[in-house]
Amino acid sequence: MINLYEQQKRNLNRTALFLAGFVLFLALLGLGADAFLYGSGGSPGFPVCTLGALLFGGLSAWWSVRGGDQAVLQSASARPVDRSNPKERVFDDVVEEMAIASGNPKPAVYVIPDPDPNAFATGSGPRKASIAATAGLLEALNREELQGVVGHEMSHVRNYDIRVMTVVAALAGAVLLLSDWGRRALWWGGGRRSDRDRGGGSGAAAAIFFVVWLVSIILAPIVTQIIALAISRQREYLADASGAELTRNPLALASALEKIDAAVEPTRAIKQGIAHLCIADPRGRAVNDRESGWANLFATHPPIAKRIALLREMGYRVATS
Amino acid sequence: MGALGGCLFLIVALAVFAAIWAIWRYNNLVSLKYQVANAWKQIDVQLKRRHDLIPNLIASVKGEMQFEQDTLQKVIQARNTAVAARGVADTAEKENALTQTLSRLFALAENYPTLKANESVRGLMEELSSTENKIGFARQFYNDIATRFNTAQQIFPDSLIAQTFKFQPVELYEIKDEAEREVPKVDLSVRP
Numbered sequence: 001m002i003n004l005y006e007q008q009k010r011n012l013n014r015t016a017l018f019l020a021g022f023v024l025f026l027a028l029l030g031l032g033a034d035a036f037l038y039g040s041g042g043s044p045g046f047p048v049c050t051l052g053a054l055l056f057g058g059l060s061a062w063w064s065v066r067g068g069d070q071a072v073l074q075s076a077s078a079r080p081v082d083r084s085n086p087k088e089r090v091f092d093d094v095v096e097e098m099a100i101a102s103g104n105p106k107p108a109v110y111v112i113p114d115p116d117p118n119a120f121a122t123g124s125g126p127r128k129a130s131i132a133a134t135a136g137l138l139e140a141l142n143r144e145e146l147q148g149v150v151g152h153e154m155s156h157v158r159n160y161d162i163r164v165m166t167v168v169a170a171l172a173g174a175v176l177l178l179s180d181w182g183r184r185a186l187w188w189g190g191g192r193r194s195d196r197d198r199g200g201g202s203g204a205a206a207a208i209f210f211v212v213w214l215v216s217i218i219l220a221p222i223v224t225q226i227i228a229l230a231i232s233r234q235r236e237y238l239a240d241a242s243g244a245e246l247t248r249n250p251l252a253l254a255s256a257l258e259k260i261d262a263a264v265e266p267t268r269a270i271k272q273g274i275a276h277l278c279i280a281d282p283r284g285r286a287v288n289d290r291e292s293g294w295a296n297l298f299a300t301h302p303p304i305a306k307r308i309a310l311l312r313e314m315g316y317r318v319a320t321s
Numbered sequence: 322m323g324a325l326g327g328c329l330f331l332i333v334a335l336a337v338f339a340a341i342w343a344i345w346r347y348n349n350l351v352s353l354k355y356q357v358a359n360a361w362k363q364i365d366v367q368l369k370r371r372h373d374l375i376p377n378l379i380a381s382v383k384g385e386m387q388f389e390q391d392t393l394q395k396v397i398q399a400r401n402t403a404v405a406a407r408g409v410a411d412t413a414e415k416e417n418a419l420t421q422t423l424s425r426l427f428a429l430a431e432n433y434p435t436l437k438a439n440e441s442v443r444g445l446m447e448e449l450s451s452t453e454n455k456i457g458f459a460r461q462f463y464n465d466i467a468t469r470f471n472t473a474q475q476i477f478p479d480s481l482i483a484q485t486f487k488f489q490p491v492e493l494y495e496i497k498d499e500a501e502r503e504v505p506k507v508d509l510s511v512r513p
Contacts, residue, residue: 086443086447089444089447090447090451093447093448093451093454094451094454096451096455097451097454097455097458098458100363100367100455100458100459100462101458101459101461101462102462103360103363103462103466147454246458248461
């Protein structure tokens, strides 16, 4: 069992690693496009596409860390908590309690007007974070269960999960967009290239590079998606465990997850793009129920039954130790 | 440059290395010390909040609960002694006594439906129970940090630095009361 400080450091390192990986990938996409331009004779003399792709990726990552949380909250039509409503007041208090338990400043608190129970955290780190819950969640859970859920979200904040997820989402988006443009460029320029550039001097090496580029452009959307989802699933188990460390009450989170699971309706206010941020998959799919093979590869969350089982085991150990 | 020069170089290098290590560990201890102070301040803020809330609560339930004068009086008394408490252990003890009298008051208030229906009383009660939770979590955080600080002072070779610069272990915020410490017993044995 690694402790939380190592966990935080790992997350920060991992963010750097992912940034590097995505930057390389973007550079590859750009380089391929440049080689393509050069081959077809339309090159302006410097790697314009490579620089463009890197700039685009960098800007979108920077922009997402700076203002991504507001975009996410807006897309879920979240509004600031209203303390005159008793339920929301309890929620606001619980967030402050968990912030104290984790030794962090209190995040901004938002409510999403949606009857399906769900919650998520977003932001760029403990100093700039927001926690949002649906009205349905506040309605369905008692105070202890709510504390479990908020503890889970608070540990996403504390472990810098929210930053990892924000950056990964932004870069995955950039890769998606650029590979899409690449494919379109191929579609339009493909004919011209084939009749002019057959007997090119650099031959085999260029051809291999071209094939690699082609394959990566085609696979880019799927690969980035799978990587982003894998990171997301890993985070959920960790947040369950360290959230329980905050509340010292894993059973409350287990029973909260049971209630969330029982509400099979999809959370309509939460769009596909931010599914990986939520405590349970807002799409309300059957994928939540099993962990195997292909279904698992495309799920944003581990199966709820398995999370509940792990939490109950944790609760048993707390009770007997 | 002879053997003497080499030796000298080695000694200087070791001394520089030791100095850098000492500074690094010393800074670590100082940083922990301030974290402990900060965690204690978190508890203090919440305790003050509770002290401020209690007179308001008493004032608003006094009319309805006039047959519970004894309990109300005890709450006020416990609050006043808690306000005067100094130091970690003393504060812990007196605040615990206050928590007990308050929970007795809350339990009694359950018998008064008109109180529970009262908007402002309900608000105060939520505020107080949230403050109670915050005290609990702040205590948990303080104890974690304080334990880390105390451990860092004991571990060799950091203990050398701690002794040289006279770092003192800090007190934990402990619950002395037996009733609160008691683990609920669950009997799972099957009897005929």
